Amino acid sequence: MTIATSIDDACAAMKAKPDALVLAGGTDLMVEVNRGIRPINDVVAVGRIPEMRGWSREGARGEVLRIGAGTTCADLTEPTIASLVPALAQAARTVGSPQIRNSATLGGNLATASPAGDTLPVLAALEAEIELRSVEGIRRLPLDEFVVGVKDNALVPGELIVAVRVPVLDGPQEFLKVGTRNAMVIAVASLALVVDRFGKTVRVALGSVAPIPVRAIEAEVLVAERLDFDGEVPPDSDLVDQFAGLVADAARPIDDHRGTAAYRRHAVMVIAGRALRRAFPGSSKVVE
Amino acid sequence: MSMVDTATVQRTETPTTRIGDSAARPDGIPKVTGDFVFSSDLWHDQMLWGGTLRSPHASARIRQINIGPALALPGVHAVLTHEDIPGSPDFGLDRPDQPVLARDIVRYEGEPVVVIAADHPDTVRRALAAVEVDYEPTKPLLDPTLAEDAPPIHPDGNVIRRIHLRHGDQEAASRSDLVSVEGTYEVGMQDQAFMGPESGLAIPDGEGGVDLAVATQWLHTDRDQVAACLGLPAERVRLTLAGVGGAFGAREDISLHIHLCLLALHTGRPVKMCYSRDESFYGHVHRHPARMWYRHYATSTGDLVRVEARLLFDGGAYASSSHHVIANATCFAAGPYRVPSADIEGVVVRTDNPPCGAMRGFGAVQSCFAHEAQMDRLAAALKMDPVALRRQNALASGDVIITGQRITGTLPVVEVLDACAAHPSAAGGPNEPMSRPGGAGRTADVEHIVRGEAVALGFKNLMFSEGFDDSSEARCVMHSGLVTVTTACAEVGQGFVTLVRQIVGEVLRTEEVVLEPASTNSIGSAGSTSASRQTWMSGGAVQLACEAVRRDLLARVADQYGVLVDDLALLDGRVVGLPNGEEPTLASLTVEPIEATIVHQHAPTLPLDDCGQGDAHVSFAVSAHRAIVDVDPDLGLVKVVELTTAQDVGRILNPLQALGQLEGGAAQGVGLAVMEEVKVVDGLIRNPSFTDYLIPTALDMPPLEVAALIEQPEPGAPFGAKGIGEAPTISSTPAVAGAIRAATGLDLPRVPVRPDDIALASREGRVSPEEAR
Numbered sequence A: 001m002t003i004a005t006s007i008d009d010a011c012a013a014m015k016a017k018p019d020a021l022v023l024a025g026g027t028d029l030m031v032e033v034n035r036g037i038r039p040i041n042d043v044v045a046v047g048r049i050p051e052m053r054g055w056s057r058e059g060a061r062g063e064v065l066r067i068g069a070g071t072t073c074a075d076l077t078e079p080t081i082a083s084l085v086p087a088l089a090q091a092a093r094t095v096g097s098p099q100i101r102n103s104a105t106l107g108g109n110l111a112t113a114s115p116a117g118d119t120l121p122v123l124a125a126l127e128a129e130i131e132l133r134s135v136e137g138i139r140r141l142p143l144d145e146f147v148v149g150v151k152d153n154a155l156v157p158g159e160l161i162v163a164v165r166v167p168v169l170d171g172p173q174e175f176l177k178v179g180t181r182n183a184m185v186i187a188v189a190s191l192a193l194v195v196d197r198f199g200k201t202v203r204v205a206l207g208s209v210a211p212i213p214v215r216a217i218e219a220e221v222l223v224a225e226r227l228d229f230d231g232e233v234p235p236d237s238d239l240v241d242q243f244a245g246l247v248a249d250a251a252r253p254i255d256d257h258r259g260t261a262a263y264r265r266h267a268v269m270v271i272a273g274r275a276l277r278r279a280f281p282g283s284s285k286v287v288e
Numbered sequence B: 001m002s003m004v005d006t007a008t009v010q011r012t013e014t015p016t017t018r019i020g021d022s023a024a025r026p027d028g029i030p031k032v033t034g035d036f037v038f039s040s041d042l043w044h045d046q047m048l049w050g051g052t053l054r055s056p057h058a059s060a061r062i063r064q065i066n067i068g069p070a071l072a073l074p075g076v077h078a079v080l081t082h083e084d085i086p087g088s089p090d091f092g093l094d095r096p097d098q099p100v101l102a103r104d105i106v107r108y109e110g111e112p113v114v115v116i117a118a119d120h121p122d123t124v125r126r127a128l129a130a131v132e133v134d135y136e137p138t139k140p141l142l143d144p145t146l147a148e149d150a151p152p153i154h155p156d157g158n159v160i161r162r163i164h165l166r167h168g169d170q171e172a173a174s175r176s177d178l179v180s181v182e183g184t185y186e187v188g189m190q191d192q193a194f195m196g197p198e199s200g201l202a203i204p205d206g207e208g209g210v211d212l213a214v215a216t217q218w219l220h221t222d223r224d225q226v227a228a229c230l231g232l233p234a235e236r237v238r239l240t241l242a243g244v245g246g247a248f249g250a251r252e253d254i255s256l257h258i259h260l261c262l263l264a265l266h267t268g269r270p271v272k273m274c275y276s277r278d279e280s281f282y283g284h285v286h287r288h289p290a291r292m293w294y295r296h297y298a299t300s301t302g303d304l305v306r307v308e309a310r311l312l313f314d315g316g317a318y319a320s321s322s323h324h325v326i327a328n329a330t331c332f333a334a335g336p337y338r339v340p341s342a343d344i345e346g347v348v349v350r351t352d353n354p355p356c357g358a359m360r361g362f363g364a365v366q367s368c369f370a371h372e373a374q375m376d377r378l379a380a381a382l383k384m385d386p387v388a389l390r391r392q393n394a395l396a397s398g399d400v401i402i403t404g405q406r407i408t409g410t411l412p413v414v415e416v417l418d419a420c421a422a423h424p425s426a427a428g429g430p431n432e433p434m435s436r437p438g439g440a441g442r443t444a445d446v447e448h449i450v451r452g453e454a455v456a457l458g459f460k461n462l463m464f465s466e467g468f469d470d471s472s473e474a475r476c477v478m479h480s481g482l483v484t485v486t487t488a489c490a491e492v493g494q495g496f497v498t499l500v501r502q503i504v505g506e507v508l509r510t511e512e513v514v515l516e517p518a519s520t521n522s523i524g525s526a527g528s529t530s531a532s533r534q535t536w537m538s539g540g541a542v543q544l545a546c547e548a549v550r551r552d553l554l555a556r557v558a559d560q561y562g563v564l565v566d567d568l569a570l571l572d573g574r575v576v577g578l579p580n581g582e583e584p585t586l587a588s589l590t591v592e593p594i595e596a597t598i599v600h601q602h603a604p605t606l607p608l609d610d611c612g613q614g615d616a617h618v619s620f621a622v623s624a625h626r627a628i629v630d631v632d633p634d635l636g637l638v639k640v641v642e643l644t645t646a647q648d649v650g651r652i653l654n655p656l657q658a659l660g661q662l663e664g665g666a667a668q669g670v671g672l673a674v675m676e677e678v679k680v681v682d683g684l685i686r687n688p689s690f691t692d693y694l695i696p697t698a699l700d701m702p703p704l705e706v707a708a709l710i711e712q713p714e715p716g717a718p719f720g721a722k723g724i725g726e727a728p729t730i731s732s733t734p735a736v737a738g739a740i741r742a743a744t745g746l747d748l749p750r751v752p753v754r755p756d757d758i759a760l761a762s763r764e765g766r767v768s769p770e771e772a773r
């Protein structure tokens, strides 16, 4: 087992031991190991690499936020970063329990690439870029090229996720997650909505209703044309309903033991409407 | 004149170990700090690890089992099949109908087929994967409604028990002026969801016998079943209770006990087994799923006239305690109400679904969900207040229940109902986003929420019934002042270990107490830790044994000092009241030990006759819950905002432990109402993990308001105390379900209530948040 203290260390160890498992917070990995479905021979632990934890602002105006892959869900809920990417903080807050959030990392959530991974719809809506490193060098992939299927990602052997880049947007953000328990529950359906007032766009992505996070492009286009981005006039019911319907159309849900496809589609529609109303309350209402 | 001087009387006694005190659990701090040794922590330096190969099919013929490849693996010490069972090939709590290891047929997913012992858990895992079982899958019998007419899937047939209870005038409903309501209700399969998975350690004694340490609810019946399957006389199989991490009925049946002993005797080595969480879902019985049709008849002024019901319980593949579960469901089918005429048919059938058996509330949970829904429906039909309807029909001491039995003990139905219904609510509005339906998921805004409220009553027997009059044995020895208590009562978290100290403190006025480990070697059976019975049965046995020691002790002192026993008393480890002012210590008086062994029995019960009539029960208890819920109808999500309870307790022995039972039981009831279900599709469990078998978190379980604990001492019960463990689980579920109905206007005839049931229900009849406001 290698306990890496730098990214270079970790990459070197992964090159030397191609079948080693990468261990971050262990909240996915150890469950699989304990259940005997992930044979474990060697481990490269990346939890003690300082350069993989925390965040920084990049770009001339600090318009890009670079978040280390080792940043935990608990870290993501801290006020400073929460004010920059509120939806990511909201999503991180819904992950597991306090114990899990203290260990679970953004990189682990990404690498697991579960359809129910809670940070994924937010990263999809933000059009995040994933930064990968190996002894060969750096690769940068947009989220939709990184998450390629159910629990399947674009990592090649020896490659580590080191960071995620997302834009710092001017505008409200929402993350809503539906589950059959009020906390510590795997999403039956989730939705992230981010507003870019400057670009006059709204971006919406869904979780748990398709093998990978899906964008609701038609719904985005519809509202971009009709919303009042200055926030004076709230969307009328007609617009909200159309938007919600188009979002639901983007879902490709299945029936499983956590929920039926019919419920998932319905739930996505409901939370889409609510997210839009929250993001555009009009001048008379204050955002919560 | 009293011989006790005032100085003695005023001397303070240790205040926390008398009856009525909130004595702390002796195992409380070790459990919180992680020092307590649970069964999964058992260890022996020479031990092997055991594992179980289970059927992946709900129904299949076994053509062949090839253990060769597993046996050939280095580190594997034993690979056993049904051919290696020296004694009875079958076991069972009521009757031996379940193979220790499957022979030619498997009848449910997870049925054990092969057991293995090896040097390391990983070796066990590899060996399990190396066993070749050639199955021929057959069509499983999955629909309980078809079971009766289907070809038998077991030599004992597909009907495990049918009870047709008929009470009173069977023509009572033929009057034309009655109001009737009808409904069909369903309860899903709940799991006990204890935290400590099945585990144990078997150690061969080198002479053909075996010692087994195991987490269980009932050592002696386990011992008898294990011995029968090993082909050994009972005394060569010794069971000792290992640290139990919860039970709730799931440990009443044998799980790994026989397998462990077989492996230990076969290898001559200690063998440990510990189920994984997933395996645990296959390793124990669940609560019976039920379908229940009901019709209630009442006069137009709200007097119940007759209840008709058809209860169909799915027992799964093997009988377990189904026989008694259906009896309870049937006997308590009408709830704690005066019902002069009844026709209740209770049937429990065999299917290829997971076996079902005991779980907290034991049959009464299912029928309570139905009869309380019916009472609300009847109240609506009569345009009556649901609480008033219940009060008007409430049973009381002296009344006759639908089994024809007269209630001779206490039964404060009106008292618990009124206390609960009248208790002021402390529930605030849904202002805090996290405390709305959907919780941390932030799905609801205030305007999406509707609130509902409902009250429910629950009714159940205490102790075993129908002539199954088991006893409990206890021994009390006082030696050099130290009191040693021995019983085989299984402490499963209910607090018996605390109670023993309180009983000794109360009767013998000393804190110097040792409770011997519960074991089959040292004492006779205590009976099962179930049916809300151990405080009464084993608590009673300990009380009687302590009283016998006290009598002998005082007689010894009276004799020695030439005084009357009546002048003497015990106080703080001394005998007081001697005319010479001397206060001999218990230590000095019991250099020569004093010992008493008592077998405690409750009043006898009788079997039910062909019409389900008879004095089958020892005692009864009643509880009330009021639930206030917030519902987000569009998403079908629920937040239970407040739960209030009042319970018939006889007498409170330990207020803190009583609260623990009330809170824990209610949490299990909330779970059944809104989330807890073992989802079985095509006979296969789809959610065998705590990832997907959801139990309430702190955000789901509201604060429990205790409106009242009604103390009406029960005649015949030690200290007048009734068992209190099960009632909280019974009435909480229907209260929550009723509150969701009140909020949404939907029928919701099934628990757990799923989001689909609310969100996708036809909008007709549904209350919208705007209308509700």
Ligand SMILES: Cc1cc2nc3c(=O)[nH]c(=O)nc-3n(C[C@H](O)[C@H](O)[C@H](O)COP(=O)(O)OP(=O)(O)OC[C@H]3O[C@@H](n4cnc5c(N)ncnc54)[C@H](O)[C@@H]3O)c2cc1C
Pocket: A021, A022, A023, A024, A025, A026, A027, A028, A029, A030, A031, A046, A069, A070, A094, A095, A096, A097, A100, A103, A104, A105, A106, A107, A108, A109, A110, A111, A112, A116, A117, A118, A119, A155, A159, A160, A161, A162, A184, A185, A186, A187
């Ligand atoms: C009780 C419980 C509740 C949970 N609840 C939720 C929930 O509500 N929502 C949710 O989305 N998830 C949930 N999870 C899953 C899990 O906590 C998250 O997916 C978490 O983000 C995983 O991060 P980790 O650091 O623990 O990853 P690990 O378990 O350490 O690793 C997970 C996978 O990612 C790989 N990996 C980790 N870091 C890197 C890296 N930097 N580069 C390349 N590969 C890497 C590992 O090799 C492994 O395959 C829950 C888990 C548990 C046990």
